[in-house]
Amino acid sequence: MSTAAAGRRTWRRKLAIAVASLVAFFALAEVGLRLAGYPRVGGMRWIADDELQQLPAPFQDAIRGDDEPGREPIRVRINSHSLRGEDFPSAKPAGEKRVLVVGDSLTFGAGVDEDEAFPARLEQALAAAGAPARVVNAGVNGWACWHYRRWLEARGFALAPDALVVAVFFGNDMEGPRLLPRVGPAWLENALERTATFDWLLALYRERLWKQVRAWRQGVSVAEVEAELAAYTGGAENARSAEQQLEIWRAQAFPQLEALRDEAQARGLPLLVALIPTYVACKAPATPRPYRLWREALGELGLDCVDLEPLLRPSGDGAWLSWDHGHLNAQGCADVGAALAKEVLARGWLR
Structure with missing residues (x-):
């Protein structure tokens, strides 16, 4: 040899x-x-999407562990439309009224059960008022105005809604799309996530390492990354001036909302924009200037807006998850759902 x-x-x-x-x-x-004990309870599966970057994988019935301390883990059902809630036909049955509520994780109901999310509370309030309608929870974690427009154009308008509610969160919905930290494409995570080893490695990365990686890539400190994250999720004040924030909104989010406004008008579809403040904005002694500028600027776009800050401010901590001030708790969701029902009914959209 x-x-x-x-x-x-x-x-x-x-x-x-x-x-x-x-x-x-x-x-x-x-x-x-x-x-x-791995893989841990929880873990929604995601699928890659050409229009929206990623979506919850359809036909899931998962238990997640991100509920409030002391509560049972919450159940998350994802239907055939990659949305939270029971399944429903794409074609609207005769006589059915439909309301689409588009938003991010606040709309999805992160931290609360399916029937506690505010779209479900809106449906319950409408039924109690004698105006039954199917309210579709089209909230997806991590979405912003960029996603709202694309989802409606690609999927939402085809569901033949009778009214549209776009829930815009002051914390992060007004900037360009940002994905949650991932370690690979969605299809790869989908294939691997059932393994305990991958679940452990993913938890290690997301809980301990991704901030260091982001800081290294941006050439900043971990503290600066944490401050950026706190402001982005609405748990702290933004370091930018009100004018700087407004310019970013005008460049990134306002064109999306204007396009939605025009599309809804062309279809004869009533559109309501629900303005959701951050915990920090509600806890401030007075309405923060950036929030006032945001509210005024949206009004100048000719959008029919309802400001939820006066509703949530008196509730203080009582409207927000105790462990995550970026999301509403069950009581906060109930209050928002009831308020939106009053707005929809007052406009006579479901007659």
Whole structure:
């Protein structure tokens, strides 16, 4: 046997040993982590989407552990439309009224059960008032105005709504699309997420490492990344001036809302924009100037807006999740749902 052939055989043997060792390591890790309780409860599956970047995978019925301390884990059902809630036909049955509520994780109901999210509360309030309608919860975690427009154009308008509510959160809906920190494409996470090893590695990355990675990429400190995140999720004041924020909104979000306004008008579809303040805005002694500018600027676009700050401000901490001030709790959702029902009924959209 030549020296070259012997070398190739040795190389292949070493490679086989390395691969076998790696497989054995992950097999042992998988067994050990499963004994330790992984994969943990929770974890919505996502699918890649050409129009919207990503969507919840349809036909899920999952239990998530991101509820308030002391409560049972919440149930999350994702229907055939990749939206939260029970399934429904795309074609609207005769006599049915439909209201689409488009938004982000506040609309989705992060931290509350399906029937506690404010679109469900809106449906309940309409039924109690003698104006039954199917209220579609079209809220998706991480969405912004960019997504609202694209989802409606690609999917939402085809559902033949009788009224449209766009719930815009002051914390982060007015900027361009930002995805949650991911370690790979959605299809790869979908394929791997059922393994305990991947679940553990993903938790390690998201809970401990991604801030360091982001800081390294941006050339800033971890503290600056945390401050940016707190402002983005509505849990702290933004370091930008009110004028700087307004310019960003005008460039990134206002064109999306103007396009939605024009599209709704062309279809004869009533549109209500619900303005949802941040926890910080509600806790301030007076309405913050950036929020006032935001509210006034949206009004100048000719949008029919309802400001929910006067509703949520008196509630203080009572309207927000105790562990996540970026999202409403069950009481806050109930208050918002009831308020939106009054607005929809007052406009006579479901007669």
